[in-house]
Amino acid sequence: MSQIHLVSWNVNGIRAMIKKDFIKDVKEMNPDVLCLQETKGQPEDVKTALQLLPEYQVAVNSSKARKGYSGTAILSKEKPLEVFYDMGIEEHDQEGRVIAAEFEKFFVVTVYTPNSGEGMKRLDYRETWDEAFKEYIISLEEKKPVIICGDLNVAHTEIDIARAKENYNRASGYTQTEIDGLDALLNEGYIDTFRLKHPDEVKYSWWNYKYRARERNVGWRIDYFLVSEKLKDQVEEAHIYNEYLGSDHCPVGLKLNS
Template identity: 55%
Template sequence: MKLISWNVNGLRAVMRKMDFLSYLKDEDADIVCLQETKIQDGQVDLEPEGYHVYWNYAEKKGYSGTAVFSKQKPLKVMYGIGIEEHDQEGRVITLEFENMYVMTVYTPNAKRGLERIDYRLQWEEALLAFILELDKKKPVILCGDLNVAHQEIDLKNPKANRNNAGFSDQEREAFTRFLEAGFIDSFRYLYPDLEGAYSWWSYRAGARDRNIGWRLDYFVVSERLKGQIEDAKISAQVLGSDHCPVELTINI
């Protein structure tokens, strides 16, 4: 099974920059998860052939939002995590299949000066509790922009960015707790020492051309699936957003 996750940073903008339907057809993934779609219901006419399509829109226009395209129709679709405070920004969609759950997640940014760090940590705690309940029933494949570079290897300039949003001690520790609860960062599981592997680059100062980036986009899977992971990729050659797609191939 091939899964793709991509923070498109505005789906309409991506569709103006590239032939998005051709991209989906060429990749031929079983499931495609999007984050930061920044659309409301009816703003995009997109029904890829062969896919069931699910959207979660933020209440605030032009903000956040997620989507999932799945070749197989799920048994059930859940929007959000069941907590009103955390479900107003369209950040989570969960698809239940016979032998697994697949989740797309767009984690809140702690923002400049960590002004939203308290909310971010509340979100992390609530999300983990939600995931652990799912994991009791079936293994979980979670993907998305998790807005954290976990280790120093996961960004170009760790010392200069220490305690900035996305590389604060609090956010990194929260991700460590997530993994310690029984989950695997699929990319680092396969490539523990690979440097220069990033999925986000600032639009400023030619950062992408110079590969001055961060790895913020992940496929995290229940630990009991680790032996079924076949490959994990970062598709840095795919343009259209300040993030690039990440990919997981898993035998499930």
């Protein structure tokens, strides 16, 4: 049976990332589909930075509101049937946060979910975003199954965050509002693939640059692969690749039998 390997990575700035081991790391992981978040560049800058990966088709979505902020990309060895940018909602389409690539058997949607911000300044906005994103995914699912990946900016349960009690309802990314937003998506039948394969494993995908958090493994699991219920039986493996450095996030991966 053939297998597809997908990787998602919040790179925290692609132009800085390619000066590190990013190209070597991607070639080592060798994904069929690579989804990036927080590319922080205009389309031409991101495409130029990714020229050292000529085997991939590249789709880029950049922030219109602020240059050098946010942004997403999907790289795929197989050319997508079609690529869709944003959700079609003006309020949510200014920061380059969503790309959907349609393939023969499924959609791959990568997302950089808005952070609720210091002091929860964007928590109300985040709540409306989560609802809109859920409805967008449901609309795609009507056509074919959906694979969602990216930085969802929420630790789902206590096992997904090193210091759960101290952070619950006090830190952006671990408020009940944000947890409810992810629950609403999972309740539509989406599967958290890492928890499907590793129900009790403590593993993180993001560490604060301050306080040497990665060195001490005081982290959060906020990067995910979620799949449609229809694809659940095809999930072979879900990975968190802690060994790859260069960003405050590490890559996460999914192997799907096709």
